[in-house]
Each structure stands twice: as structure tokens, then as C-alpha cells.
Amino acid sequence: GESVGLHLPTLSVQEGDNSIINCAYSNSASDYFIWYKQESGKGPQFIIDIRSNMDKRQGQRVTVLLNKTVKHLSLQIAATQPGDSAVYFCAENLGKLIFGQGTELSVKP
Amino acid sequence: NAGVMQNPRHLVRRRGQEARLRCSPMKGHSHVYWYRQLPEEGLKFMVYLQKENIIDESGMPKERFSAEFPKEGPSILRIQQVVRGDSAAYFCASSPRRGDRETQYFGPGTRLLVL
Numbered sequence: 001g002e003s004v005g006l007h008l009p010t011l012s013v014q015e016g017d018n019s020i021i022n023c024a025y026s027n028s029a030s031d032y033f034i035w036y037k038q039e040s041g042k043g044p045q046f047i048i049d050i051r052s053n054m055d056k057r058q059g060q061r062v063t064v065l066l067n068k069t070v071k072h073l074s075l076q077i078a079a080t081q082p083g084d085s086a087v088y089f090c091a092e093n094l095g096k097l098i099f100g101q102g103t104e105l106s107v108k109p
Numbered sequence: 110n111a112g113v114m115q116n117p118r119h120l121v122r123r124r125g126q127e128a129r130l131r132c133s134p135m136k137g138h139s140h141v142y143w144y145r146q147l148p149e150e151g152l153k154f155m156v157y158l159q160k161e162n163i164i165d166e167s168g169m170p171k172e173r174f175s176a177e178f179p180k181e182g183p184s185i186l187r188i189q190q191v192v193r194g195d196s197a198a199y200f201c202a203s204s205p206r207r208g209d210r211e212t213q214y215f216g217p218g219t220r221l222l223v224l
Contacts, residue, residue: 036215042218043113043200043215043216043217044200044202044215045215046212049212089152093213095157095164095207096142096154096157096165096167096168097144097152097154097213101150
């Protein structure tokens, strides 16, 4: 079936620490995944994406890892800042996006 | 280059009224998607449209909801005879080509409150 789930609903980290947000998916045929950040009262904002022909992709302070064997992906945020506080969603792109419920990241100063 | 635009940003309706939500995709984007986000939940796909065509409406409720993307003008999500359960944030996203090969970029959403 089509489903994308997140392991933890909330994550609290200290400013400057690294954050890791995890996501599992169930459709082994999926080949394109996107991470979005949603701040309160705003629409989802694209962070980074990855296709199934890659295991890792890096952006500015963010890294996405994809493990196709266990159908798991993660978002790593380096040197987390207060501005990173938001809800993070992984989404499976099947033409329509299948979103998980989200992980709320809280950054403590 | 303006991003995806949605209006109104907030909409209040009484039960039984109609709600019309508008979405203008990013310049050069001809594919539009509508998603609904209930309080404390993730986004759920509703409908995917290209100009003048509905491609996938598998997420649309069978009654009262309709969507269009005319040749000219914004995409419209229409909810007839609204009920309290329709209260949610409705997001529009767009992409330049078919979505499963492209990132979808989201607008700020319309927050619908049904009294």
C-alpha cells in the first residue's frame, strides 16, 4: 500500500547540535522522496530531495540518506539553529505526494 | 519569480455556504495539486490537474468537492454546502512537468473555518 510514516512525533535538540529525523516508507517501487519543512501558519517548504539511484544527497547544512533495503530515509540537519524549529515531513512522490504525519523539531537556545 | 499564490489566506463560512479557493501556480508551471491538512495531521492529496484536465482525483471526497484549472486563470477548489469537518488548511502546489519526476512547490495555503 501507499504509506509513509515517521518514527518520532517530536524531537528536541540543543542549538548547535545535529538533528536526525527519520522516515519509513512501505512502497518498494517508490523512487523519489522529498523532505519539506513547515513553519507554523505557512505552507510546506522544499528542503531537499533524493532519487532511488542515490544513497545520499547533501545540501546546505542538510543531508538526506536513503536505505532502500529497509525502506528508510533520514534527514540530518547540521548545527541546528532556532530557525530550524518547524515540523518536518518526508513525502513519497508518486505523482501525488504521500506525506507522513510529521516530526516537530524544537531547538533549545 | 513569484511563487505559488493562494487566496484568500483565511476564509470563514457558515455551514451550508460555498467556499471557493483559488491557486495561481508558479510561472511556467502547468501542473497543479491540491492537498488538505486537518489540524495536527499531515497533508493529504486531493486532486491533480493540468490545464483544462483533471488527471487524478482519487483523494477528492465524492460529494460537494470539485476542482478545475481553466485555460486562463487560476485553479479553483470549490466546496459546496460546507460542513464543520471541512475546516482545514488547503494547500496548492505546482510543478512544471508531471509530478512524479518533479518537485512540487507549495503555496501559503487557505485556512478555511466553518462555523
